[in-house]
Amino acid sequence: MDGKGRYHDNIFVERLWRTVKYEYLHIIAFNNLKEVRKNLTQWFDWYNQQRFHQSLDNQTPNEVYYQYATIHQAA
DSSP states (O other), X not given: OOOTTOGGGTHHHHHHHHHHIIIIITTSOOSSHHHHHHHHHHHHHXXXXXXXXXXXXXXXXXXXXXXXXXXXXXX
């Protein structure tokens, strides 16, 4: 982190929530908060396990994370 109050600190989280809102929340009508929570959990599982990300060389976040963790654990 660069320092207190710097916009770089939150840029990744802000980008993620923008994606959640525009690709999911604004499209589907929910009946209650319990339904929102359940569907968001499923969406985040899909986002991390199945959705390919161009910035990650068309890999999923889980593939990148566990590949990184395996390399650093072996060292």
